Amino acid sequence: MIYKDFNIFSAATSALGELGKTGDWRDLKPIIDYGKCIPVVKDKPSCFLCWLYCPEGVVSSSSPPRIDYDYCKGCGICAEECPAKAITMVEESK
Amino acid sequence: MSKAIIMTGNSAAALAAKMCRIQVVAAYPITPQTSITEAISNYVESGELKAEYVRVESEHSALTVCIAASTVGARAFTSTSSHGLLYMHEQVHWAAGSRLPIVMCCVNRGVGAPWSIFNDQQDSVSQRDTGWIQLYCRDNQEIIDTVIQAYKIAEAVSVPVMVCYDGFVLSHTMMPVVVPMQEQVDAFLPPLKTSGHLDTANPRNINPVVFPWRRADSQGVMRDGYMEIRYKLHSALNDARGVITQVNGEYARVFGRDHGGLLWDYNANAAEILIVAMGSIASESMPAIDSLRAQGINVGLIGVRAFRPFPKLEVREKLAGAKAIIVLEKAISYGHDGALACELKAALYGSAVRVPFHSYVAGLGGRDVNAKEIEAAITDSLKQIAEGNLEPPTHWLNCRTE
Numbered sequence A: 001m002i003y004k005d006f007n008i009f010s011a012a013t014s015a016l017g018e019l020g021k022t023g024d025w026r027d028l029k030p031i032i033d034y035g036k037c038i039p040v041v042k043d044k045p046s047c048f049l050c051w052l053y054c055p056e057g058v059v060s061s062s063s064p065p066r067i068d069y070d071y072c073k074g075c076g077i078c079a080e081e082c083p084a085k086a087i088t089m090v091e092e093s094k
Numbered sequence B: 001m002s003k004a005i006i007m008t009g010n011s012a013a014a015l016a017a018k019m020c021r022i023q024v025v026a027a028y029p030i031t032p033q034t035s036i037t038e039a040i041s042n043y044v045e046s047g048e049l050k051a052e053y054v055r056v057e058s059e060h061s062a063l064t065v066c067i068a069a070s071t072v073g074a075r076a077f078t079s080t081s082s083h084g085l086l087y088m089h090e091q092v093h094w095a096a097g098s099r100l101p102i103v104m105c106c107v108n109r110g111v112g113a114p115w116s117i118f119n120d121q122q123d124s125v126s127q128r129d130t131g132w133i134q135l136y137c138r139d140n141q142e143i144i145d146t147v148i149q150a151y152k153i154a155e156a157v158s159v160p161v162m163v164c165y166d167g168f169v170l171s172h173t174m175m176p177v178v179v180p181m182q183e184q185v186d187a188f189l190p191p192l193k194t195s196g197h198l199d200t201a202n203p204r205n206i207n208p209v210v211f212p213w214r215r216a217d218s219q220g221v222m223r224d225g226y227m228e229i230r231y232k233l234h235s236a237l238n239d240a241r242g243v244i245t246q247v248n249g250e251y252a253r254v255f256g257r258d259h260g261g262l263l264w265d266y267n268a269n270a271a272e273i274l275i276v277a278m279g280s281i282a283s284e285s286m287p288a289i290d291s292l293r294a295q296g297i298n299v300g301l302i303g304v305r306a307f308r309p310f311p312k313l314e315v316r317e318k319l320a321g322a323k324a325i326i327v328l329e330k331a332i333s334y335g336h337d338g339a340l341a342c343e344l345k346a347a348l349y350g351s352a353v354r355v356p357f358h359s360y361v362a363g364l365g366g367r368d369v370n371a372k373e374i375e376a377a378i379t380d381s382l383k384q385i386a387e388g389n390l391e392p393p394t395h396w397l398n399c400r401t402e
């Protein structure tokens, strides 16, 4: 092949955020209130529905659960699914 | 020794694909293409061809299988016609955008509605802007030779190639074909020594979404945006002009047959009236040219072999001495002109060639176009030009238009 250019088609190394930091797509930022979050309140691994439902896989299944804001796109699914209503979507400050 | 065998265009295409030692084939039956893949499945079944024959539920899947195979470096082949080609349209774009050297035969057939199983070139012409190289064949010899050349071209520029030829007129018509020797084909077209776009040592995600702008990936490497990647496809098609010519020349040296590269001509040197056509309507025009020349009319023929990339400069050069141009073609850009006529007019804009220009759409949906009718059309156009009708709208040959 005469084309040595690695970039003749779109490709990316499989990695967290292979396209770069997509967190800047976000308009609304999920903030977890650990005072309401079930695993934190019960002090044992439980619930983690935010981790399960997040389509980007950016929530950890740890107690407390943590969100990787470099890649969280702000879709709000975690807030919708949280049974303890511990997550609020807060407008990103401009 | 190479030997001549009497065979159909579809047999020639299947044999060529086998001689190219294709590794993966996937196709879905559609008239008039089906007998290519039937022949290939026989080759695979009998063990003559060591290839993976993947049965699929549609043309969209057929090309998708070829895309996957080509992505890992396999030599992949498919063939289709008409609605099959239209059904895979999305993947036709995808194959080109992924820069995969797939070869596909398009056995030209009219598209519905209304239903037609018969020949014209509307199917492949409608895929003009998908980023594929399109080569049109005039006879069965050219089909076998062009499929072999097509892999060489595709693999050199990383662009898929569509080898187009007229349904029934060529696909199901027997004519003598000189079959190249396998050793010569092997030397001309060595195995593809590549793992394609994938590499187990360096795993990558192919075709993730790209942004309108360039952007650093997770490793901080700048990646092209959509426009850069598309610009590279466009540049590759432009570069393919030289490659098509070069491969044709190399083929002629090895196999002794020169199909002209981007263009071919017949009695065109110093001809004042130039007929331009593509595919079997061009070969059908040859006896018409002979007959007109016998009547003292200085007419010649130019056959367009590469529709994409379009040979703009070569066309200008060939038409430089023309006093009149008449285009015959089996496709139309509805609401404008014949498709080839549009291309030619655009190629001539800004050149010194400003001559009467007639164009004919003919043989749509398989309506017969024979040399006598072509001769009559040319004679009629010359009469109209003499009367001052220099650039009328596209004529519909042999069609009731009142």
Ligand code: SF4
Pocket: A030, A053, A054, A055, A056, A057, A058, A059, A067, A071, A072, A073, A074, A075, A076, A077, A078, A079
């Ligand atoms: S807002 Fe969406 S992307 Fe962000 S953590 Fe919640 S579910 Fe995941």
Ligand code: SF4
Pocket: A032, A036, A037, A038, A039, A046, A047, A048, A049, A050, A051, A065, A081, A082, A083, A084, A085, A086, A087
């Ligand atoms: S879904 Fe809500 S309660 Fe459950 S772990 Fe996530 S934040 Fe805590």
